[in-house]
Amino acid sequence: MADQDVVVETRKLTKIYRDFWGRQKKVALRALNLKVFRGEIFGLLGPNGSGKTTTIKLLLGLLFPTDGDALVFDQPAAEVRKNERIGYLPEESYLYRFLNAEETLDFYGRLFKLDAATRRKKTAELIDLVNLGADKKRILKEYSKGMRQRIGLAQALINDPELVILDEPTSGLDPLGTRWMKDLIVDLRDKGKTIIMCTHRLEDVQDICDRVAILNEGELQELGSVRSLLEDVQRLELRAGGVQLNEDLRKDLEAVLAKHGGVIEFIGHPTTTLEDLFLRIVAQSKAHPGRRYLPEKKTGPAGKPVEATDPSTHVSR
Amino acid sequence: MFATFFLERDPMSWADLPLAVQNWLQNAGGVAALAVALWCIAWTVQNHGRVNPFAAFPAFVVPAVLAGACYLLVVLLFAGKLLGMSFVDEMLPTPLGALRASAGDWLLTIGGALALAAVVWPIAHALATRIRWGRIWAIARLSVKDAVRNRIVLLVASMAIVFLFADWFVPYKPEDQVRNYVRVVYWSMTPLFLMTASLLGAFSIPTDVKSQSIHTIVTKPVEKFEIVAGRFLGYAMLLSVGLAAVAGLSLIYVVRGVNPDAARESYKARVPIYGKLTFSGTKSIDKGDSVGREWEYRTYIGGPTHESGKVPRQYAIWSFADLPGDMAREDESSSESAKPRSVPFEFAFDIFRLNKGEENKGIYCTFVFMDGRLSIPDMDRVQKAVDDERRLLQTKASKEIADPVERQKRLKAVNEELVRKYGIFEAPGFEVSDYHTQTLRVPSYLFERLAELEKERPREGLPGEDAPPMLRVVVGVDHTSPTQMLGVARRDLYILAAEQPFWINFLKGILGMWCTILLVLGVAIGCSTYLSGIISWLCTVFLFGAGLFKDSIRQLAEGRSPGGGPLEAAFRIITRTSQGAPLDQTPTASLLQGGDDVYRWWMRRFLNLLPDVSRHDLHQYVANGFDISWGQVLLTDNLIPLVAYLLPWGILAFYLMKFREIANPR
Numbered sequence: 001m002a003d004q005d006v007v008v009e010t011r012k013l014t015k016i017y018r019d020f021w022g023r024q025k026k027v028a029l030r031a032l033n034l035k036v037f038r039g040e041i042f043g044l045l046g047p048n049g050s051g052k053t054t055t056i057k058l059l060l061g062l063l064f065p066t067d068g069d070a071l072v073f074d075q076p077a078a079e080v081r082k083n084e085r086i087g088y089l090p091e092e093s094y095l096y097r098f099l100n101a102e103e104t105l106d107f108y109g110r111l112f113k114l115d116a117a118t119r120r121k122k123t124a125e126l127i128d129l130v131n132l133g134a135d136k137k138r139i140l141k142e143y144s145k146g147m148r149q150r151i152g153l154a155q156a157l158i159n160d161p162e163l164v165i166l167d168e169p170t171s172g173l174d175p176l177g178t179r180w181m182k183d184l185i186v187d188l189r190d191k192g193k194t195i196i197m198c199t200h201r202l203e204d205v206q207d208i209c210d211r212v213a214i215l216n217e218g219e220l221q222e223l224g225s226v227r228s229l230l231e232d233v234q235r236l237e238l239r240a241g242g243v244q245l246n247e248d249l250r251k252d253l254e255a256v257l258a259k260h261g262g263v264i265e266f267i268g269h270p271t272t273t274l275e276d277l278f279l280r281i282v283a284q285s286k287a288h289p290g291r292r293y294l295p296e297k298k299t300g301p302a303g304k305p306v307e308a309t310d311p312s313t314h315v316s317r
Numbered sequence: 318m319f320a321t322f323f324l325e326r327d328p329m330s331w332a333d334l335p336l337a338v339q340n341w342l343q344n345a346g347g348v349a350a351l352a353v354a355l356w357c358i359a360w361t362v363q364n365h366g367r368v369n370p371f372a373a374f375p376a377f378v379v380p381a382v383l384a385g386a387c388y389l390l391v392v393l394l395f396a397g398k399l400l401g402m403s404f405v406d407e408m409l410p411t412p413l414g415a416l417r418a419s420a421g422d423w424l425l426t427i428g429g430a431l432a433l434a435a436v437v438w439p440i441a442h443a444l445a446t447r448i449r450w451g452r453i454w455a456i457a458r459l460s461v462k463d464a465v466r467n468r469i470v471l472l473v474a475s476m477a478i479v480f481l482f483a484d485w486f487v488p489y490k491p492e493d494q495v496r497n498y499v500r501v502v503y504w505s506m507t508p509l510f511l512m513t514a515s516l517l518g519a520f521s522i523p524t525d526v527k528s529q530s531i532h533t534i535v536t537k538p539v540e541k542f543e544i545v546a547g548r549f550l551g552y553a554m555l556l557s558v559g560l561a562a563v564a565g566l567s568l569i570y571v572v573r574g575v576n577p578d579a580a581r582e583s584y585k586a587r588v589p590i591y592g593k594l595t596f597s598g599t600k601s602i603d604k605g606d607s608v609g610r611e612w613e614y615r616t617y618i619g620g621p622t623h624e625s626g627k628v629p630r631q632y633a634i635w636s637f638a639d640l641p642g643d644m645a646r647e648d649e650s651s652s653e654s655a656k657p658r659s660v661p662f663e664f665a666f667d668i669f670r671l672n673k674g675e676e677n678k679g680i681y682c683t684f685v686f687m688d689g690r691l692s693i694p695d696m697d698r699v700q701k702a703v704d705d706e707r708r709l710l711q712t713k714a715s716k717e718i719a720d721p722v723e724r725q726k727r728l729k730a731v732n733e734e735l736v737r738k739y740g741i742f743e744a745p746g747f748e749v750s751d752y753h754t755q756t757l758r759v760p761s762y763l764f765e766r767l768a769e770l771e772k773e774r775p776r777e778g779l780p781g782e783d784a785p786p787m788l789r790v791v792v793g794v795d796h797t798s799p800t801q802m803l804g805v806a807r808r809d810l811y812i813l814a815a816e817q818p819f820w821i822n823f824l825k826g827i828l829g830m831w832c833t834i835l836l837v838l839g840v841a842i843g844c845s846t847y848l849s850g851i852i853s854w855l856c857t858v859f860l861f862g863a864g865l866f867k868d869s870i871r872q873l874a875e876g877r878s879p880g881g882g883p884l885e886a887a888f889r890i891i892t893r894t895s896q897g898a899p900l901d902q903t904p905t906a907s908l909l910q911g912g913d914d915v916y917r918w919w920m921r922r923f924l925n926l927l928p929d930v931s932r933h934d935l936h937q938y939v940a941n942g943f944d945i946s947w948g949q950v951l952l953t954d955n956l957i958p959l960v961a962y963l964l965p966w967g968i969l970a971f972y973l974m975k976f977r978e979i980a981n982p983r
Binding site for chain 1: 528530537
């Protein structure tokens with residue numbers, strides 16, 4: 001990508017935590033160099049204490065770098081004016097719990113100096129977007145964690161930001177909420193926004209991130225596109241439709257591979273992901289209210305009941 | 318009638334303001350200069366913060382360098398003194414309150430002003446370019462909602478307990494009733510609101526930091542100082558509304574609870590005109606005699622003794638430099654159909670008896686009201702001339718006028734003629750009661766005469782001296798009260814210029830409390846920009862508590878406390894030396910006194926940190942029925958010192974927030 005598309009750049013960004021007397025306690029980040037380009041979803045990965053959240057806090061100006069530079073929209077991270085183009089969702093949704101959803105969005109809208117009419121319009125739009133219309137008058141103290149996460153995302157979008165920074169965006173969300181969040185993030189990217197997210201959930205990263213940086217103990221270990229990082233050129237994957245696995249097929253395949261110097265490591269029918277299964281079941285449940293799982297009772301040789309092993313065994317009332 | 322009202326310290330006046338500003342610039346500027354110096358050193362030595370003060374604020378450099386030059390010159394003056402250069406003695410900084418400012422004082426003042434300019438410039442720049450009222454208002458609204466929805470305001474409802482049960486404990490004696498009611502409501506409201514203010518202020522920002530809610534604010538285009546200002550504004554608004562509501566209810570409570578007799582007598586706010594008190598016949602012109610009381614607010618004059626003639630008579634003299642145009646009013650208490658016009662003087666003295674005297678009787682005093690150009694020796698001479706002429710005129714009137722009514726009229730006219738001729742009015746043999754406010758009415762024609770005299774012969778002082786006052790009031794104990802002492806202080810006698818409604822005065826007193834609340838709130842929020850909630854609260858409580866004893870601490874810091882500093886006092890205890898006796902100048906004593914000097918130097922610096930809390934306590938005015946003036950008491954003695962105290966806290970809060978790593982767990 002061209003240089004002018006760089007939204008975030010860090011140059012030898014270092015953060016060392018010190019105690020009151022200035023003595024070094026921990027090196028949280030060491031000489032991090034990376035660039036995030038406009039219109040991509042960039043993932044920060046790493047185990048606990050690897051420096052992901054420190055990086056995000058440095059980019060937001062919540063921490064000051066010990067050395068190096070953090071530039072956002074070509075401005076130093078400590079510059080407040082850059083925040084007009086940024087939306088931030090913290091790991092926990094640390095919003096004011098005595099406010100309701102409307103008041104929350106109105107408050108953050110005021111911080112961006114939006115006029116009253118715009119605030120009203122944006123508030124209504126965002127509440128619809130995060131599906132909190134029925135709960136907009138309830139104070140956040142009464143919200144579930146997932147609901148708080150959704151209103152947190154809404155406040156991050158109140159200024160229609162160019163750069164959205166998400167810290168553990170799917171934390172606390174159920175699979176439905178997770179899918180919704182991932183779809184929304186992709187949608188934001190499709191609208192031209194740049195997304196930086198850090199998460200522990202690797203499947204989220206794999207699903208939606210364009211590029212990732214993997215950190216460990218404050219140092220950058222890997223940086224690149226998800227596809228290129230995950231690609232294993234030593235192995236080959238083949239998918240085929242309209243054919244069942246049988247002994248003849250296996251032998252034929254072995255022969256073809258042997259001709260090219262390869263061997264079969266695994267051959268079998270693909271499985272779906274648990275997430276897809278869950279989403280399908282919930283969708284069916286909504287389509288057929290009252291549908292529930294009942295074990296199929298079978299009488300075994302000793303007269304004991306045997307539970308059905310087929311998960312598709314259901315009854316509808 | 319009211320008991321006496323006392324103030325140990327005069328409220329600051331406009332005339333005191335230049336000196337106060339100079340002191341403030343020296344103190345606040347000194348702290349600013351120290352902070353700038355420490356910052357520059359820290360940045361040079363340890364470049365961890367990566368905040369270059371010079372690069373961040375180029376305009377900061379010029380005043381900072383000039384301030385440094387001023388302080389360097391002061392250091393050079395002291396160095397010159399150490400090197401024995403006698404010509405620098407007059408240029409060295411003088412102690413606070415010195416009559417004439419030296420070159421050193423001016424250097425400290427200018428250096429302080431420049432250092433303040435250096436630290437204030439970035440704030441002014443931020444205020445002009447980045448800080449926006451709309452965001453401060455949004456955070457203020459949030460603060461109000463925070464306090465209301467978390468039910469903190471319910472604390473105010475605890476005032477209901479006072480309203481319900483205080484009646485049980487308020488004495489019923491009419492002359493004390495208003496005072497006691499006022500004290501009950503003020504003393505209930507003050508801790509309630511101060512506690513609320515300190516808790517709200519101390520815990521708001523630390524709670525936001527701890528819960529990380531502040532992360533969602535500072536990642537918006539919000540200057541961190543806007544959070545401080547918004548929190549202060551929001552809580553100040555909330556507390557002001559709460560205070561107004563409770564003050565209104567308290568006023569109703571006081572008005573409803575006081576019986577009609579007490580209300581008739583005490584529902585007033587007197588507007589006094591105070592004179593300057595001097596003495597004649599005592600050891601010092603500024604002080605009367607001591608009767609051995611520890612509280613030295615009042616000093617005493619005695620009556621004539623058997624040694625009269627050998628020792629001069631003792632007088633307390635109140636001098637009124639200028640008088641307003643028309644103070645006279647009709648005497649409503651007079652039984653005459655045409656109410657005579659007079660000027661009321663009120664006084665409340667202490668009586669110290671050297672013998673038992675007569676039961677249920679006060680002591681008898683003579684009050685002389687005379688042209689300020691007359692001195693005490695003049696007074697005796699003029700009084701003798703007046704007495705002689707009065708006798709002649711009275712004798713003549715007695716012979717010439719047979720009708721007793723007409724004769725009485727003539728005698729009154731004689732008195733008026735004499736007052737107009739000599740400019741002196743005497744009220745002899747007035748019975749003064751102990752600690753009770755009494756009234757003496759002086760005929761208006763004396764003041765008319767004084768005004769005429771002013772036009773005929775404007776007062777002029779001798780070269781190098783002030784002009785004589787317009788009026789002197791001389792008080793002496795009569796020979797009918799031998800060996801009785803009269804205790805007087807400056808505010809014990811005054812001209813009652815007017816009377817204002819009680820309720821306005823009550824609400825003015827609440828403004829004093831409002832100043833205290835803002836002070837506590839400001840300190841608490843200032844501390845909380847760096848410290849945790851509980852530590853901020855403890856610091857606020859400590860500063861406020863120490864501020865209550867500021868006068869005592871000042872005595873210690875200025876070396877005016879008897880027995881010396883802590884080291885000298887300990888030495889006196891060990892060696893069993895009386896605190897009044899001078900110490901032998903042994904090397905040990907000199908060393909200890911030197912140590913005390915260092916201690917006092919630090920105490921004087923520490924003193925500047927303490928808020929002057931007692932000046933905002935105006936309940937004495939309300940309880941004793943004295944008007945709280947808008948100008949001198951509320952503006953110059955309350956609001957201006959409040960702003961002067963909170964301004965450095967605001968500057969400190971700005972920098973602490975600006976350079977605070979919000980997300981740093983340290």
